Amino acid sequence: MLVSNIGYPRMGRERTLKKLLEGYWGRVLDEEGLLAGAARLEEAHWRQQVRLGVELVPVGDLSLYDHVLDTAVMFGLVPERFEKAGDGLSLYFAMARGGPNAPACAMRKWFNTNYHYIAPEWERKPVLVKNLPLQAYLRAKDTLNGNAKPVLLGPFTLIKLSKNAPEWRRALYELSPLYAQVLRELDAAGATWVQVDEPSLILDVTEEEAKALAAAYRKITEGLRGLKIMLQTYFGGLSQYARLMALPVDGLGLDFVHGYPENIANLERHGFPPDKWLGLGIVDGRNIWRTNLRQKLDLLHKVFPYVPATRIWLQPSCSLLHLPVSAADESHLPSALRQGIAFADERLTELRALARAVKEGETVVAAELAAADQAQRALAELSGRVVPAVRMRVSALKETDFQRTAPYAERRKLQSRRLALPLFPTTTIGSFPQTPEVRAARARRRRGEVSKEQYDAFIRGQIAEWVRIQEQLGLDVLVHGEFERNDMVEYFATRLQGFAVTSNAWVQSYGSRCVKPPILFGDVYRDTPLTLAEALYAQSLTPQPVKGILTGPVTMLNWSFVREDLESDQIAYQVALAIRDEIVDLEKAGLAIIQVDEPALREGLPLRTEERAPYLSWAVSAFRLATGGACPETQIHTHMCYVEFGDILEAIEAMDADVISIETARRGGFLEVFKRSAYHRDIGLGVYDVHSPRVPEVEDMERVIRQALDVFRPEQLWVNPDCGLKTRQQKEVAAALKRMVKAARRLRTEY
Numbered sequence: 001m002l003v004s005n006i007g008y009p010r011m012g013r014e015r016t017l018k019k020l021l022e023g024y025w026g027r028v029l030d031e032e033g034l035l036a037g038a039a040r041l042e043e044a045h046w047r048q049q050v051r052l053g054v055e056l057v058p059v060g061d062l063s064l065y066d067h068v069l070d071t072a073v074m075f076g077l078v079p080e081r082f083e084k085a086g087d088g089l090s091l092y093f094a095m096a097r098g099g100p101n102a103p104a105c106a107m108r109k110w111f112n113t114n115y116h117y118i119a120p121e122w123e124r125k126p127v128l129v130k131n132l133p134l135q136a137y138l139r140a141k142d143t144l145n146g147n148a149k150p151v152l153l154g155p156f157t158l159i160k161l162s163k164n165a166p167e168w169r170r171a172l173y174e175l176s177p178l179y180a181q182v183l184r185e186l187d188a189a190g191a192t193w194v195q196v197d198e199p200s201l202i203l204d205v206t207e208e209e210a211k212a213l214a215a216a217y218r219k220i221t222e223g224l225r226g227l228k229i230m231l232q233t234y235f236g237g238l239s240q241y242a243r244l245m246a247l248p249v250d251g252l253g254l255d256f257v258h259g260y261p262e263n264i265a266n267l268e269r270h271g272f273p274p275d276k277w278l279g280l281g282i283v284d285g286r287n288i289w290r291t292n293l294r295q296k297l298d299l300l301h302k303v304f305p306y307v308p309a310t311r312i313w314l315q316p317s318c319s320l321l322h323l324p325v326s327a328a329d330e331s332h333l334p335s336a337l338r339q340g341i342a343f344a345d346e347r348l349t350e351l352r353a354l355a356r357a358v359k360e361g362e363t364v365v366a367a368e369l370a371a372a373d374q375a376q377r378a379l380a381e382l383s384g385r386v387v388p389a390v391r392m393r394v395s396a397l398k399e400t401d402f403q404r405t406a407p408y409a410e411r412r413k414l415q416s417r418r419l420a421l422p423l424f425p426t427t428t429i430g431s432f433p434q435t436p437e438v439r440a441a442r443a444r445r446r447r448g449e450v451s452k453e454q455y456d457a458f459i460r461g462q463i464a465e466w467v468r469i470q471e472q473l474g475l476d477v478l479v480h481g482e483f484e485r486n487d488m489v490e491y492f493a494t495r496l497q498g499f500a501v502t503s504n505a506w507v508q509s510y511g512s513r514c515v516k517p518p519i520l521f522g523d524v525y526r527d528t529p530l531t532l533a534e535a536l537y538a539q540s541l542t543p544q545p546v547k548g549i550l551t552g553p554v555t556m557l558n559w560s561f562v563r564e565d566l567e568s569d570q571i572a573y574q575v576a577l578a579i580r581d582e583i584v585d586l587e588k589a590g591l592a593i594i595q596v597d598e599p600a601l602r603e604g605l606p607l608r609t610e611e612r613a614p615y616l617s618w619a620v621s622a623f624r625l626a627t628g629g630a631c632p633e634t635q636i637h638t639h640m641c642y643v644e645f646g647d648i649l650e651a652i653e654a655m656d657a658d659v660i661s662i663e664t665a666r667r668g669g670f671l672e673v674f675k676r677s678a679y680h681r682d683i684g685l686g687v688y689d690v691h692s693p694r695v696p697e698v699e700d701m702e703r704v705i706r707q708a709l710d711v712f713r714p715e716q717l718w719v720n721p722d723c724g725l726k727t728r729q730q731k732e733v734a735a736a737l738k739r740m741v742k743a744a745r746r747l748r749t750e751y
């Protein structure tokens with residue numbers, strides 16, 4: 001029984017890769033420096049994994065931006081528009097981040113994770129440009145000897161994740177000989193195993209696809225002498241197991257964490273091919289809770305009747321890309337919490353303990369088992385884990401708590417009387433530029449170099465300045481600017497009970513961008529207002545309405561590491577109640593508009609169709625609970641971004657917000673979706689793309705509004721940028737908003 005890893009966090013414990021990349025992009029590091037730095041990091045990661053007991057070490061997983069982009073470039077899937085982008089790294093980064101006159105390739109969410117990949121575009125027939133797994137294998141050979149396991153994204157998933165790929169049978173036909181060549185070269189170089197990732201196999205695979213896959217894999221693996229293929233799946237169980245287990249490969253990697261109990265049922269129903277190895281994903285590659293080792297030993301004993309230990313690799317459930325590197329950096333956490341979590345390195349240690357328990361007997365790892373038991377108990381008893389008052393409040397919830405006291409139509413009348421806004425009211429999504437000055441002030445406060453009073457005064461200064469700017473620009477609904485927030489989730493997590501904030505638990509989101517999800521470990525409640533002071537101060541400076549901005553319960557959950565001892569709906573309701581209390585406070589303080597952001601609502605949607613309805617049900621209920629306490633005269637907005645709305649429009653309607661603002665206003669297809677649904681509520685159109693530094697023309701924004709007027713009535717439309725402005729420069733923002741106001745005013749004269 002071997003210990004194998006599927007992928008290791010790329011950034012490094014000190015976020016070295018981020019620094020290298022940003023150094024290179026900022027031209028303080030040349031290509032050689034970047035590549036040398038990345039090679040050192042890669043080697044350090046190999047050595048670390050060996051040290052932790054990994055016997056099959058993934059190589060080629062340390063991508064400089066994204067492994068899907070790597071695969072596209074490897075097969076020459078480079079769109080025409082990058083013709084002038086050069087080659088090598090400059091072409092690679094142009095595809096990822098945009099190049100001269102060439103917008104970047106689309107970025108999409110990697111399955112249901114928070115990682116984003118670059119979608120390949122098929123404008124031409126693929127060719128093998130360079131054999132990346134081979135290069136990685138050759139780099140690793142000396143360090144790892146026989147333990148190097150090159151990894152490669154499989155053809156089925158590559159096609160599924162691509163934009164405008166040809167008809168899939170043809171695409172598979174075109175790719176097969178190229179994959180065959182990649183593997184033949186690896187074989188010739190002496191590699192023993194290659195991991196071919198096919199996570200798309202956990203989605204619905206038709207019979208026809210399964211057949212074509214079998215043919216493709218036969219072609220791909222033809223004539224290999226020593227090289228074996230581990231076909232790796234993750235993020236769920238296989239619904240087509242019976243078909244897929246017959247594929248002509250040497251090993252099948254299955255997820256027994258997110259695919260539990262489905263994959264156990266698969267074994268029980270169909271057995272396991274005696275000539276194959278099982279990559280057994282047994283510890284969680286997605287969440288951070290320490291593994292209950294005894295439970296996992298029981299799981300192993302359920303597997304053994306079908307697969308002998310000698311044919312099993314113990315693995316994480318997926319690549320450890322989705323976990324921070326080491327929990328050793330989190331010593332500031334309460335000790336029971338610190339002992340109760342496991343990041344990437346601790347996961348690998350757990351795998352080794354499990355392997356030893358099987359091979360050498362449980363007594364050999366008695367200490368590890370006892371420590372895991374003890375940690376489990378300590379976590380359960382951790383103060384704050386169960387707060388009776390919170391549990392009671394949730395269990396006493398009634399139907400009416402999830403409802404506003406008046407129906408939408410009635411609220412709309414009351415609110416428009418109260419607010420008396422013009423047609424096409426203008427507003428923003430919440431944040432204004434987080435300038436170096438703002439960041440520096442926050443850092444000084446964190447280091448204790450300035451007092452709370454000094455820091456608060458600084459924030460008030462920023463708010464006052466931007467209230468004045470917004471008034472001058474002529475915006476109709478103002479915001480305070482979110483200067484006090486480092487991040488829309490972490491800020492609230494810091495103020496709510498039941499959350500812990502980590503110091504170094506960074507996880508790659510895309511490219512060099514990392515996020516630091518808080519840990520939701522206990523019962524959540526609010527014991528002090530969250531944003532009241534800032535909102536109130538802003539409102540005190542102006543007669544115009546200031547919109548309060550809160551982060552919604554679903555986003556708080558989806559962007560945190562969440563406890564697993566309580567159902568998601570219960571956790572979400574706890575968070576919702578805290579937000580609800582804040583809304584009541586904001587209302588009392590005189591705010592007439594409150595926006596509850598739910599940018600992560602759509603991305604939490606489960607991969608499998610049958611799990612979607614239950615998710616949407618609690619997600620929508622949580623939002624309704626958070627906002628249900630607002631009086632009819634208070635206008636509730638919500639904001640969402642990166643969203644394909646088609647499949648959740650019903651849920652959006654069910655959230656019962658008075659106004660929604662969405663990011664995809666600039667995407668084609670968006671209006672069609674709304675046209676079909678006859679959506680009747682107010683909608684904030686994202687009239688320009690905040691992610692681009694380009695200042696849009698008045699006409700551009702006017703066009704967006706006019707197009708929307710084909711679908712919506714003028715009274716329904718709000719005018720705003722498509723997301724928060726925190727990453728932009730002050731000058732750009734003022735210029736763009738000035739034009740935005742002008743566009744709205746022009747249209748007002750016509751309606």
Ligand code: GLN
Nearest residue numbers: 429430431599641724725
């Ligand atoms: N209110 C947040 C902001 O403006 C919303 C961010 C988001 O949608 N991701 O920054």
Ligand code: ZN
Nearest residue numbers: 640641723724
């Ligand atoms: Zn947004």
